[in-house]
Amino acid sequence: MCQLLGMNANTPTDVTFSFTGFAQRGGKTGDHSDGWGIAFFEDKGLRHFVDHERAVDSPIAELIRRYPIRSRNVIAHIRKATQGSVTLQNCHPFVRELWGRYWVFAHNGDLKDFRPRLHSHFHPVGATDSEHAFCWIMQELSKSHADVPSVQELTLTLRELAARIAPHGTFNFLLSNGQALWAHASTHLCYIERRHPFSQACLCDEDLSVDFSAHTTPHDRVAVVVTAPLTSDEVWTPFRSGELKVFVDGACQAF
Amino acid sequence: MCQLLGMNANTPTDVTFSFTGFAQRGGKTGDHSDGWGIAFFEDKGLRHFVDHERAVDSPIAELIRRYPIRSRNVIAHIRKATQGSVTLQNCHPFVRELWGRYWVFAHNGDLKDFRPRLHSHFHPVGATDSEHAFCWIMQELSKSHADVPSVQELTLTLRELAARIAPHGTFNFLLSNGQALWAHASTHLCYIERRHPFSQACLCDEDLSVDFSAHTTPHDRVAVVVTAPLTSDEVWTPFRSGELKVFVDGACQAF
Numbered sequence: 001m002c003q004l005l006g007m008n009a010n011t012p013t014d015v016t017f018s019f020t021g022f023a024q025r026g027g028k029t030g031d032h033s034d035g036w037g038i039a040f041f042e043d044k045g046l047r048h049f050v051d052h053e054r055a056v057d058s059p060i061a062e063l064i065r066r067y068p069i070r071s072r073n074v075i076a077h078i079r080k081a082t083q084g085s086v087t088l089q090n091c092h093p094f095v096r097e098l099w100g101r102y103w104v105f106a107h108n109g110d111l112k113d114f115r116p117r118l119h120s121h122f123h124p125v126g127a128t129d130s131e132h133a134f135c136w137i138m139q140e141l142s143k144s145h146a147d148v149p150s151v152q153e154l155t156l157t158l159r160e161l162a163a164r165i166a167p168h169g170t171f172n173f174l175l176s177n178g179q180a181l182w183a184h185a186s187t188h189l190c191y192i193e194r195r196h197p198f199s200q201a202c203l204c205d206e207d208l209s210v211d212f213s214a215h216t217t218p219h220d221r222v223a224v225v226v227t228a229p230l231t232s233d234e235v236w237t238p239f240r241s242g243e244l245k246v247f248v249d250g251a252c253q254a255f
Numbered sequence: 256m257c258q259l260l261g262m263n264a265n266t267p268t269d270v271t272f273s274f275t276g277f278a279q280r281g282g283k284t285g286d287h288s289d290g291w292g293i294a295f296f297e298d299k300g301l302r303h304f305v306d307h308e309r310a311v312d313s314p315i316a317e318l319i320r321r322y323p324i325r326s327r328n329v330i331a332h333i334r335k336a337t338q339g340s341v342t343l344q345n346c347h348p349f350v351r352e353l354w355g356r357y358w359v360f361a362h363n364g365d366l367k368d369f370r371p372r373l374h375s376h377f378h379p380v381g382a383t384d385s386e387h388a389f390c391w392i393m394q395e396l397s398k399s400h401a402d403v404p405s406v407q408e409l410t411l412t413l414r415e416l417a418a419r420i421a422p423h424g425t426f427n428f429l430l431s432n433g434q435a436l437w438a439h440a441s442t443h444l445c446y447i448e449r450r451h452p453f454s455q456a457c458l459c460d461e462d463l464s465v466d467f468s469a470h471t472t473p474h475d476r477v478a479v480v481v482t483a484p485l486t487s488d489e490v491w492t493p494f495r496s497g498e499l500k501v502f503v504d505g506a507c508q509a510f
Contacts, residue, residue: 042344043343044380045345045381046343046344047343049304051302089297089300100378117403125352169438
């Protein structure tokens, strides 16, 4: 199984603290050593890093731990290969363009016998079930809407699409187009919303703590979604099975 | 004006030497300081780095100068903004997926009044004339062929498409799908093919030389395409205006 990390914030925020703990699971505190990847939105632009080395000793992961890239939407993934070999084209997150926006997708789990025909313009480059499912979601979104719909409309469509894929196996995923972060759980996914008053937190995977109040303003709001809690002294809310949540400006939305 | 760098080789090769000289033009020996980018194919997979900082002092460019990423097809670009602001979504190279392959494109020059209607699935995310032209090329390729055609067929189609865009301005570009490197010149582009027996070369933009014979085997072949010669002691062949060349396995092809 792989591990997912997502971040959504109302102001550009760096994920070096969360990524430092998360990256330890890529070969040190976890055996997810078959590559990793991370994507950062900056406005509509995207920085996308993938590597088939272990996150714990990849020079590119080291750069990301040290160089604070500020973003309002981040998706990261460390991989334990179940389908598809350990090559760059099989590393998550995957990226496609639709309606003049980049879409980023990462998946944790295994889908059995989900290989719907892809009759539109989205085709997988690698060999994973995950990228196939992502291309199908992109195809169905492009058929369902003529242009970028509202976050609320997208959420309704994505809930329908996720419900059609989920019966084929384990389908925990993160998706973002830079406007929102969508997260769907089959099994393991939890989240936290950090807001004023900010406090201190300690990583579970590394001997490191941070005092968020020293790095934030009272207006900052940040939501973090992850496979397993990253910190030992905060309360993380687990997703229910089959739940799709959407985060905008660092807050889980009611719709 | 921007600067382009392309590399095509018959064996995975690192571009740290060429990139070191090239990156100096991003703020030190040249005024191309409005961001930069580089894309490396590894098999069908892609590493894509873009940054709106100057290449000469970007931490990500520093990583690429130090960490030898080996690739058979590389496209790099340093930007001097003429159209579109200095934001991440306007940094070249641009990437799209077509027929289950990634396509990478970078452009040097200015296109006037070339905004054809994009009626297919490819739309620009940023505001540059370059990305608009790339999306149009992708659209026309997808209409001209049902699946990935041969490199020879693609070259014929691309020659027709380039000839339709070139009259609108300056259209020096590099394009790759991981199988070949296409290069089109309106004004400034030159190339070199390095093969056995390899010799030494000195960079124009930095006090650095390399003895290629120490890093190669007799079977290696590497072609480098660039806006202006990178080395002072090798013979670079200039493109003729309107010429589109294709490089496969480190050699310029006759078709």
